[in-house]
Amino acid sequence: MSLRLVRIDDRLIHGQVVAGWLRALGARRIVIVDDATARDEFLRDVLTLAAPSDVPVEVLNIADGAIRCIELAASPEPVFVLARSPRTVLGLRQAGVPIEVVDLGGMGSGPGRKRLHKTISISPDELAELRELERLGTRVEIQIVADDRPIPFRSLDSTH
């Protein structure tokens, strides 16, 4: 068994995530993996409270997140895993978490970041990390909302 989908979104839980993806995945549990967020009590609290009241949210750092994700990947319960950056997902993957697909859902622009597609911008480091993920056998796709058709990262990467 492996995690069906890990979404990279720098806003973590927001509109479409709550509304669309939980439904699309049939997931009733959210796991957020992010070192900085896991350290921040206030953000942890807000994220927990922002999800629908019947959906438990766990906010973990990469080390704890990897252990938890391996555990969850082995169980049949669908789970929605969210991360802020490709580095986190690569960290999970390298720690042995089986991940079928990484979805690039929201990566804002900034200095040194290049726009890949609509609201998805990436830095050279992230590009390398995503390529590494693909090399490790995890598919990378862009799918901003659950109703969108997924675009393979590879098809956009070649034009870079």
Add this chain to the structure above:
Amino acid sequence: MGFGQAALIALGYYLANSPWLFGLAYYTLFRPLVAGLLVGLILGHPAEGTLIGAAINVPYLGFISAGGSYPSDVAFAGWVGTTIALAGGLNPAAAIAVAIPLGLLGTLVFYGRMSVSAVFAHWADDRAEKADINGVAFMNVVPGQILLFVISFVPVFLLALNGPGFVKDAIDRLPLWFSDGLVIAGGILPAIGIALTMRFIFRGSAIPYFFIGFILFTFSGGSMSLVVIAAIGVALAYLHLTFTGGLAPKSTEAAAEIATAPVLMTSDETAPAGRHLTRGDVLRSWITWSFFSHANYNYERLQGTGFAHAMTPIIRKLYTTPDEIRAALKRHLVFFNTEPNFGNVIHGAVIALEEQRANGAPIDDDAINSVKSGLMGPISGIGDTLSQSTIAPILLALGIGIAGGTATGSSIPNFAPGSTGNVLGPIIYVALVSVIIVGIGYVAWMQGYLRGRAFVTDLLRSGTIDRVLTGAGVLGNLVLGALAAKVVTLYLAPTVSIYGAQLNIQASVLDPIFPGVLALGLVLITFWLLRRVSPLWILAGMLTFSIIAAFPFFGPGPQNPNDYSYQACTSSLLHKYAPCGVPPAPSAAPQASPSPAASTAP
């Protein structure tokens, strides 16, 4: 269509996406229900326009745009669709089918603007580098609005001038059964809008209320006003909350700590000689945001320049040296996106942080950025759920229900000729939605400022939002169920022969047991399909199916586009059944046409 009328319509479409209506354009002019009334006024037929707008709005009942996604240009469908239908003499049900491709076409305007406007964000960066506060404000509004005006006004102006004639010609050339298929589609496509909205509110203990709403409406013979149903809904919501004990406050491990965390506010102790913001400064900032949050919406920063613009009254008051001003402008020009009303708690909290920082508190850029970037996601999750997926669809359902025709579901489709639109529908909708949305925005902004981050956790933990959503879910399901009964129209024409008697399955078997069961079944199947198939495929499928189903396989086809009497004798799959040889009751098929240009007999 005169040049002046076409120009007014094009201007209306521009305004629907513009910042000039206190940020309310998205909840008002953007919606076909409202566009229909205004196009109707411009063309001199407000009631007919309202009816067409209401019809076009139904498939978009569950429309939301979040995180820069934009499944369809609802405003384009509304403004251009109503214009074409009204001036081209199309009947309102067929207008639904014509408007949907227009909605898809219109997304080009949005994508064009979202891509190009990123450039203006860089121009704003240049102004920030020069510590030019007014320059940043200018770049957030002027270039983006000039671009938006050009790419909105021109296509709609040309379509308004030429579209009606073109579509009328096309429809005249098509066989009657084909345009009749569009009318059938007009009865079926609303199921998509209902089902999309159900995705937001049709769940948990609120589900039964949808069926109650549907049954209330059908068993009243379609005569029960949606206002009455909404009033019942409010009462039921109150009872539901009372008897389910409301919702227990959600608890987290850190509850106690956060709740007692000091409220972030400047006080005279921390800033004896400080630079203080007045209530006026905070209000000015809120007003700026309300107007211009989306003035330069673009793929790169989304509301980034809007946020910086909203901070200009604050920056001007708190910071004096060019270095401070430059740093503050750049700090707030980065990527930002949240729900622009409830999300105002973030702005309020950030203003409080800026005030403390200006007074020497050790708050660095990272602290402010982490409040913005950490909160914008979760808060927009709640905000979108509240405003876009609950308040707007419920009020729209109510408005459409009031606007959408006086004909009862039992005789002819509600958006067929002969129904009369009620202009009170859009007017009541606009009044309610404006007060609620502005109210949420104001309270969130002020409380965010006065109480900072504690307000966010307190509010979430108190369970108030969950209670509001639960109550709204009860009301929403009741109204939505009634609206489904009112606008989804599905007839089954074929008959079966039982012991020599010709029996129509719908008229003789299904409806006597459960009136409207076919329409209800269609809605539930659509809801089920939406979990598996994209709404666009369902739309395309329904449209194709309706047109095929209108083909007169079983007998002579229709003789007159607005004449429902041919349905007196079964000719195709999805027509209203009546035994052959029996003339339809006069009241059931009025010959009135929706506009003076309509009714062209072959």
